[in-house]
Amino acid sequence: MELADIAIKFGLIIVIFLISxxxxxYSTYAERKIAAFFQDxxxxxxxxxxxxxxxxxxxxxxxxxxxxxxxxxxxxLFIVGPSLAIMTACIGSAVIPWGQSVTIGxxxxxxxxxxxxxxxxxxxxxxxxxxxxxxxxxWASNNKYSLLGAIRAASQNISYEISMxxxxxxxxxVTGTLSLGEIAQQQHGWHWNVLYQPLGxxxxxxxxxxxxxxxxxxxxxCETELVxxxxxxxxxxxxxxxxxxxxxxxxxxxxxxxTLYWGGYNYPxxxxxxxxxxxxxxxxxxxFVLFMKIFAFIFFFMWVRWTIPRFRYDQLMxxxxxxxxxxxxxxxxxxxxxxxxxx
Amino acid sequence: MSTxxxxxxxxxxxxxxxxxxxxxxxxILYLILTFFTFTIHYILMNAQFLAIVNFIVxxxxxxxxxLYTLMLINLNKExxxxxxxxxxxxxxxxxxxxxxxxxxxxxxxxxxxxVVLKNPDLGLVKNLGKVLFNExxxxxxxSSVLLLSAMVGAVxxxxxxxxxxx
Numbered sequence: 001m002e003l004a005d006i007a008i009k010f011g012l013i014i015v016i017f018l019i020s021x022x023x024x025x026y027s028t029y030a031e032r033k034i035a036a037f038f039q040d041x042x043x044x045x046x047x048x049x050x051x052x053x054x055x056x057x058x059x060x061x062x063x064x065x066x067x068x069x070x071x072x073x074x075x076x077l078f079i080v081g082p083s084l085a086i087m088t089a090c091i092g093s094a095v096i097p098w099g100q101s102v103t104i105g106x107x108x109x110x111x112x113x114x115x116x117x118x119x120x121x122x123x124x125x126x127x128x129x130x131x132x133x134x135x136x137x138x139w140a141s142n143n144k145y146s147l148l149g150a151i152r153a154a155s156q157n158i159s160y161e162i163s164m165x166x167x168x169x170x171x172x173x174v175t176g177t178l179s180l181g182e183i184a185q186q187q188h189g190w191h192w193n194v195l196y197q198p199l200g201x202x203x204x205x206x207x208x209x210x211x212x213x214x215x216x217x218x219x220x221x222c223e224t225e226l227v228x229x230x231x232x233x234x235x236x237x238x239x240x241x242x243x244x245x246x247x248x249x250x251x252x253x254x255x256x257x258x259t260l261y262w263g264g265y266n267y268p269x270x271x272x273x274x275x276x277x278x279x280x281x282x283x284x285x286x287x288f289v290l291f292m293k294i295f296a297f298i299f300f301f302m303w304v305r306w307t308i309p310r311f312r313y314d315q316l317m318x319x320x321x322x323x324x325x326x327x328x329x330x331x332x333x334x335x336x337x338x339x340x341x342x343x
Numbered sequence: 344m345s346t347x348x349x350x351x352x353x354x355x356x357x358x359x360x361x362x363x364x365x366x367x368x369x370x371i372l373y374l375i376l377t378f379f380t381f382t383i384h385y386i387l388m389n390a391q392f393l394a395i396v397n398f399i400v401x402x403x404x405x406x407x408x409x410l411y412t413l414m415l416i417n418l419n420k421e422x423x424x425x426x427x428x429x430x431x432x433x434x435x436x437x438x439x440x441x442x443x444x445x446x447x448x449x450x451x452x453x454x455x456x457x458v459v460l461k462n463p464d465l466g467l468v469k470n471l472g473k474v475l476f477n478e479x480x481x482x483x484x485x486s487s488v489l490l491l492s493a494m495v496g497a498v499x500x501x502x503x504x505x506x507x508x509x
Contacts, residue, residue, distance in 0.1 A: 077372075118468060121395040128403025132375070135407070139368060139414050147414060154411045158404060178468055 004107075013113055016093050023298075024247035025055040031302050038306040062240035070233050074140040081137025082234065082241035088130040089248035095119040096255050097184045099265045099287035103279035111287060112181055119180035120168055123256055127164075127211055131157040133245065134213075134220060138230035149229030152313070153220035156210055159320035160217075164207035166328035167200045170335045171260060184264035192263040199331045201261045203324055208257060210320070212249040215305040219313055254297035258290060265290040347387055354380040371410050378402050390466030 029044065029051070036043025044051035069078055099111035116122060131154055138150020174196050175183050187193060194201045210217040221229030231242045258264060265286035267273075274282035311319070357377040364370040378401045385394035426434075464470055475483050 116391070118391050118395045121392075121399065125395055125398040125403060128399055128407075131403075131407055132410075135410055135414070136372070139410075151411060151414060154407050158407060161404070 008109055009113065012109075012111070013094075016098070016113065017090065020090065020093055020248055020251055021244075023251050023294075024244055025059070027247040027250065027298060028058065028243070029055050030298070031305075034299070034302045035306050038303075059240070062237045065236040067238070068233075068235045070142065072142040073233065074142065077136050077140035078233075079238070081133055081140055082238045082245075083133075084136060085130070085133025085245040086241045086248070088126055088133060089245040089252065092123055092126045092249075092252040093255070095122050095180050096252070096259055097181045097264060098290060100274075100283040102283045110181075111283065115179055115181040117177075117179045120172070120178050120183075120260075123180075124161075124165060124168070128157070128161055130211070130245075130249065133242075134230045137234070137242070141230075141233035143233050145227045145232045146230050149220045149226050149232070152226075153213065153230060156213075156217065156219065156316065156320075159317060160207045160210035160324070163203055163320065163324035163328045164211065166325065166332060167203035167207065168260075170200045170328070170331045171197050171204075173332070173335050173339060180259055184259050184266070187263040188266050188270065190263075190268065192261065192266070194261040197261065197331075197335070199327065200335075201257075203328050203331065204261065205257060206319075206324060208253040209301070209304070210316075212253055212301075213246060214250065214301055216308045216311050217316060218310060219316060250298060250301050251294065254294040254301070255290070257297055258293040262293050347384075350380050350383050350387070354384070367413050368410065371406060371413060374409070375402055375406050378406065385466070388466065389463060392468045392471050393466060 032054070033043045033051075035041075044054040047053040047057045069075055094113045095116060097110075097112040097115070101108045101110045103109075134153040135150045138146040138153070141147070171193060172178065174193060175186055177183060177186075183193070209215075213220050219229075220226075221231065223229070226232070231239055234242060265283075267286065267289040270286065273285060276282075277285055354377055357373050357380060360373040361370045361377060364373055378397065382394045382398045382402070385391075385397060462470060465474065
């Protein structure tokens, strides 16, 4: 690899990293504004015009608050918990194809950090690793509520990972590849996977809600039963990292859903627009479209949060094991039958 | 090659920490790190699929369950069984003899013959799938039946015996 290539990759990683952080920051603002809209309130409107500087103010508040490590907490692991949560949230973006390759002069720059040929499984691995941040933090707090929250998070994540994996298997039978770059390419020209896998997408989005601990699956931090769940003992930026990780997870899972099922950076009339805009702005317009899809999903996440109440814990487990897993297996069998008949 | 030695050192280092850590939760966390170094070993051997499956299944699922169980058990110093001195001595003696036997048997075996793969890209998903579903189809299916029977057994153990409660 040339030095220039390395520099470009490095730049791409930094840009993606910054974008995910900024989107996570403004997701907190968007969530409050959307919540306000749903509940017929005004929402944050003091910091800057329309409260646009609210995330900065929150960030400053988080950084300036006192760091408290409880006396009976396991000191090192107490810090490892939130660090692990934010790290696993950030590394998921490495395999997502953000757009077609940009051509500047004779240099082709792929808008994807790395196109490993087990891309989906990598995402899956990162998702399954995400629970450690919550578990370690909850256990190290040495608090019953935190421990219960951590245990709920662990059992919830494991239960919903299974149906998520099964729904992905049906998708893989259609695409025939594990590489996210290729999957995004295949969907060019209205071959969006959601048209072939509607049930698979439904299962995937339900599992994505559960894996990101969003309402109606936010039982790990259920305040009516568990005070604050796994982050009861956390304060200042360590709490901030947990909350931030949730928003980054939401962003990444929206990106994964858009890429896997909703055509990724593809849009109708793409070839025409690509010719019109040229080799640099054409692919970048595709990236813009991908981000519009991602924002739509993030809005959907928030819409659900402020519409549907939380599940009870036994309902959650029933849904995961008795509804989603049989449906996912039925989806695999159905997909297999259809593929065999069409061959 | 130096990467291999570094990672191998880390594997052994973390596995020693697994057995020497006082707190069982810490030893599970070291076990997670050990499995992570195994994942790197697989990647170094160009076995991508095995690496990522090791990552998902062992690090992501099995060890979460381990951690889950350990968090529920209250392991205090008071409840820890204290073994008498003679038992400890016998354990050290027995383990030492086992080590002598292992070292002797390994020495008599001589150096292992490294197997050179015909296809260096065997670990990639496509090639692995072809090999599994052609050459090794029967063992593959038999092992899936084995897993199914284990699952049925677990469900059987977990369900309450309705006759006993009446």
